[in-house]
Amino acid sequence: MQGKTRCPYCNKNVVVEVPDGATGIQKTKCPNCGLTIKVDVTEKEESIETPIHPLVRQKPSPKPLIAGALLIIVFLLGVAMGTFMLISENEALRGTGMYEGMVIDSEKEPLQDVTIYLVDDGMKKVAETDEKGYFIISNLSAGKHRIILKKEGYVTKNVTIGVFPFKSFIKERFTLQKGNGTENKKALSAWFFDILPIFASAIIILSIPPLIGSIFCFMRKYEIVAIIGAIFGIFSMGFFIGTVLSIIALILILLSREEFRA
Missing domain, CATH: 2.60.40.1120 (Carboxypeptidase-like, regulatory domain)
Structure with missing residues (x-):
């Protein structure tokens, strides 16, 4: 039985002969310098891969769906706040x-x-x-x-x-x-x-990216679009709870990026 090792005397990689079936520490001669060296003969077990049937798929996690639902809530909160401010402007003029x-x-x-x-x-x-x-x-x-x-x-x-x-x-x-x-x-x-109507309109417009991000979360496609939607939700000027929900949605998207398709 042959095996490769490095001779500690001549510092060369050499092929040495050991008895068939031998295990553990064995003595043999270096074919390069002729000195006796010791080699460790161990048997390695081959790793066996378990085949997966093509019809068997990994069950997707609910993380993208939860993130999409949270981003829809962020969108609704932003629209509600912007609409409330526009209504408040009309009330303020009475x-x-x-x-x-x-x-x-x-x-x-x-x-x-x-x-x-x-x-x-x-x-x-x-x-x-x-x-x-x-x-x-x-x-x-x-x-x-x-x-x-x-x-x-x-x-x-x-x-x-x-x-x-x-x-x-x-x-x-x-x-x-x-x-x-x-x-x-x-x-x-x-x-x-x-500035009140401009500010209210800006809040409504900035609520649109979270809505788009939620759609891509439900589709499980283009995670970059979902991430951008969540970031817009974080920095939107809606209720404070909208920022918290957007952060949670962003974390869920990042944890399930492998489930999104290009």
């Missing part, structure tokens, strides 16, 4: 409310006796600031209005404001600089009415 503000100078000191004019239809005096610089305008219809802040010796400020049909939880602050002329400004409350 009824009447009051507007509160404060006027200060360039040194952050409150300005007293600043005259406030409402200029939606003509020019009408509606308020004056008190000793602390505060003013209140009552019985304004909800929505955007334009007011003028005017005081002798200061630059007149023409401001677009937003009024809500409930008591405001903030008092917007305006600064008048000494001098002449007029300065235009849009208050934060007015910006709210401008």
Whole structure:
């Protein structure tokens, strides 16, 4: 019986002869240098592969289906939030409310006796600031209005404001600089009415990729599309639970990537 080994004396790979049927440590001669060497003769068992019948398939896991269901929930949450914000905008334009503000100078000191004019239809005096610089305008219809802040010796400020049909939880602050002329400004409350429909529409649009990802999860095809859909769900601006569900869906997709087909 022959076998290959490396001679420790001449450091050559050689073919040596050992008795047939021998096992364990055996002595033999190196055919290259002629010295006696020891070799370990072991019998290796051949691995036997169990054949799988072509009709027998591995049972798919439910992970992609669960991920798809979670992404559909994320989509529905995003659409619900965006729709709610659009409806809220319509509700915010109904009824009447009051507007509160404060006027200060360039040194952050409150300005007293600043005259406030409402200029939606003509020019009408509606308020004056008190000793602390505060003013209140009552019985304004909800929505955007334009007011003028005017005081002798200061630059007149023409401001677009937003009024809500409930008591405001903030008092917007305006600064008048000494001098002449007029300065235009849009208050934060007015910006709210401008960006609310855009923000709501963006939430609805960003909810579409999770829906697409869920479809590919159910089809078990193109895992990259499903992964992108889950990532959009994570960074979407919907409810916080939508982010959590998207993270879970992404983990399930990554754990079952081998089940997706190209």
